[in-house]
Amino acid sequence: MTGRAAGRGTAVLAAALAAVLLPVLLAAAPARAAGYRYWSFWERDGDRWTYATQGPATARPGDGSVQGFRFSVSADSADAARPRSGAAFGTVCAGVPGRDGAKRVALVLDFGTAADAPAGETPPARRTACARVPADATTAEALAAAAKPLRYGSDALLCAIAGYPQRGCGEQVSTAAGDRSEHASAPRDDDGGGPSVGLLAGVGAVLALGGAALWQTRRRGRG
Incomplete structure (x- = not known):
């Protein structure tokens, strides 16, 4: 694979990661x-x-x-x-x-x-x-x-x-949303704020997979 092709592959991968991560990160923010x-x-x-x-x-x-x-x-x-x-x-x-x-x-x-x-x-x-x-x-x-x-x-x-x-x-x-206990419908983290451990783990897994794919793309480009 040429450097230009590898660059296109990296751009495609970045766009795919953004499409996956953006909804996750938005969900983590309080509405x-x-x-x-x-x-x-x-x-x-x-x-x-x-x-x-x-x-x-x-x-x-x-x-x-x-x-x-x-x-x-x-x-x-x-x-x-x-x-x-x-x-x-x-x-x-x-x-x-x-x-x-x-x-x-x-x-x-x-x-x-x-x-x-x-x-x-x-x-x-x-x-x-x-x-x-x-x-x-x-x-x-x-x-x-x-x-x-x-x-x-x-x-x-x-x-x-x-x-x-x-x-x-x-x-x-x-x-x-969820600040008033009478209207809260979903459980919150123990500290009452920030993304949950499960959410962070999910984001980490997506990033790890993306990093592995990027490494593979660069490896093929050098081959």
């Missing part, structure tokens, strides 16, 4: 996705939470309803974290008697985890409250009765419940 830090609104339906189809300013729950709020970082409603409580109406509102012309709404307030908190803030412990409000009151009015202070953005987006968080409102953040 990043855009999300938003905000309060999501939920309704208790039997024994499960469902994402509310209306905002708290327009939803008018009936007497005996359970409404939930969860602060977290999520991309959309399908990705949003549910309140971490299955508290029943009878438990939350046990000490609040009914009254003519009023209704009782059980509120579940989950302030989220430290991973979802804005920098410098610590989420309060999650809690429940029973709001007794006029029969035609909205969920926002029930919140105002039981979880002040509330804070809203210029577009009427609910920014804070019971003063948390102190700042920010639906801001966009970038998170590495």
Whole structure:
């Protein structure tokens, strides 16, 4: 084989190695996705939470309803974290008697985890409250009765419940996939970062095979 032919063979081999290694190395890098830090609104339906189809300013729950709020970082409603409580109406509102012309709404307030908190803030412990409000009151009015202070953005987006968080409102953040334990679906390495030993071994094996093939190509070129 001539030197020119050997050079072409080396180039072909390099391209083949790149085609093999690039997807492997990309897989090793943590995927990043855009999300938003905000309060999501939920309704208790039997024994499960469902994402509310209306905002708290327009939803008018009936007497005996359970409404939930969860602060977290999520991309959309399908990705949003549910309140971490299955508290029943009878438990939350046990000490609040009914009254003519009023209704009782059980509120579940989950302030989220430290991973979802804005920098410098610590989420309060999650809690429940029973709001007794006029029969035609909205969920926002029930919140105002039981979880002040509330804070809203210029577009009427609910920014804070019971003063948390102190700042920010639906801001966009970038998170590495798997950072939040509730959304992690694959096991991680013991040190929590970097490519796994298995991945490095696989890359090493590919490089070793490529090196052997390159040596063979050069050997033939000298022959």
